[in-house]
Amino acid sequence: MNRKTKAKYEARAAIIKALAHPTRLFIVDHLAKEKTCVCILSKMVGADMSTVSRHLSILKSVGIIEDEKVGPQVFYHLKVPCVLNFFGCVEAVMKSNAEAQMELVR
Amino acid sequence: MNRKTKAKYEARAAIIKALAHPTRLFIVDHLAKEKTCVCILSKMVGADMSTVSRHLSILKSVGIIEDEKVGPQVFYHLKVPCVLNFFGCVEAVMKSNAEAQMELVR
DNA sequence: TGCTTATTTGGTTATATTGCCAAATAGACA
DNA sequence: TGTCTATTTGGCAATATAACCAAATAAGCA
Numbered sequence: 198m199n200r201k202t203k204a205k206y207e208a209r210a211a212i213i214k215a216l217a218h219p220t221r222l223f224i225v226d227h228l229a230k231e232k233t234c235v236c237i238l239s240k241m242v243g244a245d246m247s248t249v250s251r252h253l254s255i256l257k258s259v260g261i262i263e264d265e266k267v268g269p270q271v272f273y274h275l276k277v278p279c280v281l282n283f284f285g286c287v288e289a290v291m292k293s294n295a296e297a298q299m300e301l302v303r
Numbered sequence: 304m305n306r307k308t309k310a311k312y313e314a315r316a317a318i319i320k321a322l323a324h325p326t327r328l329f330i331v332d333h334l335a336k337e338k339t340c341v342c343i344l345s346k347m348v349g350a351d352m353s354t355v356s357r358h359l360s361i362l363k364s365v366g367i368i369e370d371e372k373v374g375p376q377v378f379y380h381l382k383v384p385c386v387l388n389f390f391g392c393v394e395a396v397m398k399s400n401a402e403a404q405m406e407l408v409r
Numbered sequence: 410t411g412c413t414t415a416t417t418t419g420g421t422t423a424t425a426t427t428g429c430c431a432a433a434t435a436g437a438c439a
Numbered sequence: 440t441g442t443c444t445a446t447t448t449g450g451c452a453a454t455a456t457a458a459c460c461a462a463a464t465a466a467g468c469a
Contacts, residue, residue, distance in 0.1 A: 198329060198349055206325035206332075209393045214323035218427090219312035222319070223304060226312075235446060243304055248428055250447055260400040269436045269445045277399055279392035286385035287315045293383055294366040324457090341416060354458055356417055375415045375466045 215259040216280065220244065221252050224273075228262055229281055234270040321365040322386065326350065327358050330379075334368055335387055338380040 198206075216222060220242055227233060227241065235253065239246040253273055256262045263276045275281075304312075322328060326348055333339060333347065341359065345352040359379055362368045369382040381387075 198347060202329070203325065206328045208397060209390065210323055210325040210328055212393050212396050213319060213328070213389065217316055217320035217323040219309065219316040222312045222315055223308070236444090241304060245429055246446070247430080247448080251427085254447080260396050260403070266436085269443090271446065277392070277396050279395055282392055283319065283389060284315065286383070286388055287318050289385055290318050290366050290383050291314060297366070326457095342414090351459055352416070353418080353460080357457085360417080372466085375413090377416065 212259045212261070215255050215261060216283065218252070220249075221256055224249075224252060225256065225261065225275060225280060226284075228273055228275045229278060232265070232272040232274040234267075234272050236270070238273075318365045318367070321361050321367060322389065324358065326355070327362055330355075330358060331362065331367065331381060331386060332390075334379055334381045335384060338371070338378040340373075340376040340378050342376070344379075 216225065223242060224238060227238070233241075235246055235250055238253070239249045242249055253262065253264070257264060257273070261275070261277055261280055262273050265272045265274070322331065329348060330344060333344070341352055341356055344359070345355045348355055359368065359370070363370060363379070367381070367383055367386055368379050371378045371380070
């Protein structure tokens with residue numbers, strides 16, 4: 198694998214890695230529905246605000262979400278909706294696994 | 304976030320996490336084109352065979368790839384082709400970021 | 410059986426991630 | 440200005456990941 202190819206896969210992996218966490222997936226899913234501030238997300242997720250803030254900064258740093266300051270609050274929203282398509286395929290993988298399990302039981 | 308919701312996002316994250324590594328992305332990309340044994344992949348990637356073997360086991364454990372033993376070799380192939388769709392969106396994110404950069408320069 | 414090749418697994422070390430608390434920063438408003 | 444709220448950042452401890460080498464396993468063949 199040459200330098201350029203390697204750089205390409207590293208760049209891709211960085212974006213996918215940002216999505217590879219349950220809390221961040223939940224956040225992305227929710228931000229697709231509505232702009233939300235950190236404090237609300239923190240309550241929904243059930244984690245410290247500092248923790249949620251870091252999750253948001255990870256998603257923002259790779260360009261998946263955007264922030265918007267409104268007074269003392271920061272509202273985040275989904276910038277690239279196509280990431281939602283990921284879920285469809287992920288469900289397909291899960292379904293395929295479940296079916297394989299069923300085969301064994303039957 | 305209740306127990307069931309949490310479990311759902313954890314299951315999804317596990318699958319995405321398996322893809323969140325440059326070497327594994329390269330492997331998935333290549334296995335989409337042709338069945339390949341560990342030894343060849345190891346050379347292509349430029350990493351120890353044991354390292355590649357572990358990457359493959361991670362992808363296999365979440366059901367993205369499948370293995371097939373042929374004599375002393377083990378050939379792997381892509382089981383769920385829709386993961387390739389991920390790349391399209393990932394490129395879109397990268398493009399969106401690049402355009403934002405261009406805006407700043409212009 | 411004994412040898413060779415392909416692969417996996419155990420062990421170890423280095424690095425990265427995660428989550429919380431506490432402290433710093435930023436904006437709104439009295 | 441001082442205070443309050445929302446958010447981010449520094450520091451730390453616990454855990455997870457990644458890579459390599461070496462050893463174990465599995466399959467084919469002399």
